[in-house]
Amino acid sequence: MKSPEFDYIKVRTIEHALSLLANHGDEARVLAGGQSLLPALNMRLSEPSLLIDIGGIDALRGIQVTQNALRIGALTTHTDIENSALVAQHAPLLKLAVGHIAHRAIRNSGTWGGSIANADPAAEWPCCLLALDGTVIAQGPQGERRIAAADFFTGLYTTELADDEILLACDIPLAQRDDWFGFQELARRHGDYAIAGLAMHLHFAGPVVQSARLSWLGLNSTTLRSRQTEALLVGKPLDAVTLELVAASLREELDPIADLTNTGATKKHLATVLARRLLTQANATRQSVAA
C-alpha cells in the first residue's frame, strides 16, 4: 500500500533531531535506513505525523577503534559492516552474522543503529550485541549516556532507549586472544527471520571455558542470554559430557514462544542443536589451535 501522509525534515545535527523529538513525542519517528520503518508505513501499521531523517548526520557514520572498543556509528549500514576490515579483525562475530541479514539491497540501506533500536526478536545485531557485552551510546536532552546491552533489550520491539533519545553508536569490546566466536541460525529460506539463532562468545583458558555468552534470537519476545547454561560452561572442557549437560540445561532454561509454524518445543529442540553444533565447532578450533 502507499504510506499515509507525514511531514518530513532532514536534520543536519543531532541537536536538531533531539529538539524535534522532544516537541513531537510519539508523533515523530526517526528515519535512518528505513528498512523496518518503511514497511510498517507501507502497511499502514504506523502513522507518524513527522519523519525526522537523520541520514545526513555524518557524525553518526563510521567504524573506529577507540581505546578499548570498536565503535560502530548508528548510521553504519550492514554492508559497511560486511566490508569492514576493522570489524573482521576486532568483532569477527559480526562478520559471521552479517550475511544472514535479509538480502544485499536491504543491507545496503539498513543500519546498525536502526536494527538495534528496533529490537526485532529475530534480528541479528541485538543478539550479537548481547553476546559481545556491547554498550549502547545514546543521547537525549539530558546528554549522553551508556547502556549495557544486557540492560538494553527489555521486550518486544522495546528497549531502554527513551522516546526523546537517539542511538548514536555502540561500543564493542575488542576481540582478544583465546576468544572464540560462533554464529548460526536456522531459517527455511536464506535471509528470512530465523526460527532460532545463536550467537556465541567463549573465552578460553587452555582447553577450558573461562566465560561464555550464549545469546539467542527468534525464541522469545526479545533477544536473551541463557545465563544458567553460560555459568555451567565455566571451568569445563567442551567434551561430550559437557555438551550433554548444556543440552539438558537449555531444555530447562529456555522457554521459547511458538511462531506460525513452529511450536515452542520445536524451537527449544533446535536451540539445543545449535548449541551442540557451535560448541563442537569451538572445540574443533581449540584442538587445532592447541595442536
Place this chain on the structure above:
Amino acid sequence: MAELQTIRLHVNGHVHTCSVPPRLHLVDMLRDELGLKGSHLGCEHGVCGACTVEVDGRAVRGCLTLAVQADGKQVRTVEGLADFPDARALQESFIKHNALQCGFCTPGMLLAARELIQHKPDATREEVREWMSGNYCRCTGYHAIVDAVCEVLAQRHQESAA
C-alpha cells in the same frame, strides 16, 4: 496536507528537479513522475525485489526508499543500464539463457546481479544463488538466471586473464 519537498537528483545521468510529497516512494516517483516504468511494484514491503534500483552505486529497494531520501543522489534504473558494458553483458546473457519469462522481475534481477558481478567477481554458483535470493521470480525457477549470471562471471574472468 504535508508540505511538498523539492528534490534534485540524477536519474540515469540526467538531472531532475521535482516537487514531491514526503511519503512518495522512490519507485513511485520514478514510475509516475519520470515515466520510467521499468522498475516494478510487487509487494511494497521490501521482500520481492521487483522495485530494486541503484542509488549512489548500491542496489536498494525502491519501495523502502523515500524519494526525498534520494535528494542529491545518483539513481540508476534498468532504463539507464545501456551505457554500461557489464550491464549489457548481463542483459545479453539473460536473453541467451532465457533467464526471463514474463519479465516482471527482470529489471530487479539485473540490478541485483550487476552489484554481484561488481563486488563478488569470484562468486561460486552457490554464492550466486544466495546473492540472488533477494529477488522473487515465479516463472523461471531460477536455474536459467543463475546460469546467465555465472556465464557473465566466467566471461569477465577470461577477459581479465587475457
Place this chain on the structure above:
Amino acid sequence: MSITIDKAPAKLHDLTQDPRYIGHSPERPSARRLVQGQGCYVDDIELPRMTHVVFWRSPVAHCRITGINAEFAKRMPGVVLVADGPMLAKICKPWVATLGHLAGMKSAPQYPLAIERACWQGEPVVAIVAETRAQAEDAMAYLQVSWELLPAAVDMETALHPDTPVIHPELGDNLCFTRSLDSGGVDEAFARADHVVSTTFEFGRHTGVTLEPRCQIADWRSAEQRLTVYHSQQAPHMMQDLYARQFSIAESAVRVICKDVGGSFGIKVHAYPDDFATVALSMMLGRPVKFVADRLESFTSDIHARHHLVKARIAVRNDGEILAFEMDDLTGIGPFSMFPRTSAIEGNQVVNLVGGPYKHQHYRAKLDVVFQNKTPTCQYRGVGHPVACAITEGLVDMAARAINMDPMEIRLRNVIPDDAYPCSGISGVKFEGLSHQACLAKLEELMDYKALRAEQAALREKGIYRGIGIAALIELTNPSAAFYGVGGARIASQDGATARFDPNGGITVLVSVGEQGQGTEAIYTQIAADAVGVDMAQVRVVTGDTEVTPYGGGTWASRGAGIGGEAVLLAGEALRANILKVAAVILKRDAQDLDIHRGDVIDIASRDVLTPLTEIGRVAYFRSDTLPNDFTPELQVTRHYAQRDFPFIFTNGVQASYVEVDPDTGFVKLLKHWAVEDCGRVINPQLVNEQIRGAIVQGIGGAMLEECLYDSQGLMLNANMADYLVPMCAEMPDIEVAHIETPTKSSKLGAKGAGEAGTAGAPAAVMNAINDALHPLNAQVTSQPFTPEKILTALGRV
C-alpha cells in the same frame, strides 16, 4: 527388469520445406525489450482522467453488514465515488459458477460487491474511487462500515456436520459437489493383495503469488457506449463475453486488451468480483478506473487452491503388480464456486487422474467438495494433477517399500507399456500415445540412478541421510470442448490465427492465444516463419486484443502450443499457398513449380531465385492494374483449429528429486532435480525446458514452503510476503530436463502442452525423496508442506 532403448528415437518428420526454426531455440523476440525494462504491464498504462479504486474488504470470515457510512470518506481529497453492493447490482447481474456436466454441483449467486453479508475474509464490500491510489487509501481510513460477526464454517472436515453453519441456507448444506467412481471388483482386488498400504495425505491450501498482482483498467466511454478493459488476464475473449453478459451490453461493444502479463499461472484466468466491480465503477463514472491489487489484499483475494485431505490405499502383490487404488478426497473451497470455471474441477481432476500412469484395472474414488468461509479456490497451475500425482506416487513408493522392491523397478513393472496405445485408464481417461517406459529409461540414464543409489548408501554409513524420489505423471493438455464447453461455459476450446502478408515482405500473425511469459509469441513466430518461408525477423505476432485477433480460448490447460500453434501452422501454410498463387500469376508459371525460400520465390526444381517476396507485395497491393481481371490476391488468411480427437491430449513425464534430510533440524536440502518430459513435438526446446523448470519450482513451493495458514476464526495468519514463504533462489536445486517426443496425431504440428507438467510431478518426487531419506529412521511424512517441524515430529525428535 529394465528397459533399454537400443536406438536413438526417430527424429520427427519435418513439417515444412525449410525447417529452420521449429525444433530449435532461437532468441525469443520479446526478451530483448523486457531486459531493457520496456514491457507494458497494466500498471504502466495511464489514460486521461484515469482514477484508482481500492476496496474495503471484509476483515472477518463471515459477517452481516449492518451499515456503511461513506460521508467522511467521500469528503477526503481526490475521492470521486464511493459505491456499495446494491449500487453495483443495478448495473451488473450476479452470477452462479456451476457447470452442467458436473452433475449435482451447486453454488449461490455472487455479486461484484457483497450485499448485506460478507462470506470470506477479503470479500470486497465497498469501493472507493479517487484521483490517485494514495488518496483512495487515505479515504479508506474514514469509511465507516459496521458489521456483526456471524458464525463461520472454517474447518473442511466438519463442513457437513449438522452443527456447522450452512453458509447458504437455500442450498441446504455446504456440499458444492460430490462424485463417486467405482470400476467394480475393487474389494476383491484388495482381498487378493499381498500387501495393502493405507495412509492419509494432506495438502496445504496455497496460492499463486504472481509477481505482478491482479490488475486491470476499465474504460467505459459513455459517448460511444463502449467498454475497453486492459487486463492482466489469460483469456480475453472469455472476459469479453462475461462483461457483455453481466452488464447486458453487446459483445461488440466490449474490447479486452492483454498486453504484457507479469505471471498468471491460472490465478488470472478467472473472473473475480473485483473485475466486475471495476468495470461497473467506470460505467458509473464515465472515466477509466484502474485496479491494482495490493500484495496484502492479494493473499486473501486471489484464488487459493489445493487444500485436500485424502485417505488412500494401494493393493500390491509381492511380485510388484499393483492391483488397485482407492481414495477418498475431501477438499475445502470458498463460500462460492469461482466463476466461470468452477471450484469443483480441481477435485474432479484428482478423481480422474489418481493412478494415471499405471495399468491396474481396479479403482474406486470418492470426492467431496465443501464450501467454507475462506477465500474462494479455483484452477491454479496443474489444477488437480499435483495432488493426484502425490497420492499415486506416494502410494507406489510405499508399496515398493512394503515388498522390498526398488521404486524404479515397481514403476517399470506397472506403467502402461509404450506400445499399448491408444487405450484408456481405469478412471476413464483416454490416452492417445504415451511413453512412460521410454521416459523412465531416459531418466535412469540422465540421473545415473545406480551411481546415486551407491552414493546414498555410502553416505548413510556416515550418518548422512539422502533420499531419491521418483514420480511418474500424466498431464492433460490441448483440451477439447469436453472441459468447459459441454458444461455450458462460454469458454472457447478452438482458436484461430490470421496470417497476413504485408507489402514489404513481412508477415503479421494475429492469434487468439496470448502469452504471459512462457514464450507463446516466440513459438508462433517460429511456426509462422517456417510455414511461410521467411526469416523470423520478418514475422510479427499480435495477440491479446479481442478487437484484432480471431476468437479463441486463450491460455489455460497447457493449450497454447498445441492448439494456437496448430492454427498458426495452418494459417501460415495457407498464406504460403496464396502467395504462390499470386507469384504464379505474376511470373506466368505454375504454382506447383514454385516455392518460397527465405523471403524469395524460387523454382522448386532448380532452386533458382525468381523474385523476392517484396516484389510480390508491390505488385499485389499497388499494381492490381497489372493483374488479370479475374484474379484477386488474398494475402490475409485465417484458420481455426479445435482438438476434437480426444477429450484431452495427455502428456506424460517422470521426475526425480535428490535430497538430503538433516534429522537433527528437520531441514531438507534439495540437491538436484530431473525431469524427462514427453510433450510431443517440441517447438522450442529451451522454452519448454524453462517452462518445466519454473513449473517444478512452483510445485516445490507447495511441497516445502507455501501454505495459507488460518486461525480458528477463519482469519489468514500469514497474508504477507514475509510470512507466506515462496521459493527463492538459494534453496532451489539445479534442474536437468530431457525430452522424449511422441507427437500427437490430432494435429499436423504434433505438439502437446508443456506448461503444467512440472508442477504436477514435483511435490510427489520431493515427498518420495524425503521419505526415502527417512526410511532407515522409521519415519514418514505425508502432509504438505513438509516443514521442519513435521519431519522432526515424524522422527520423534519433538
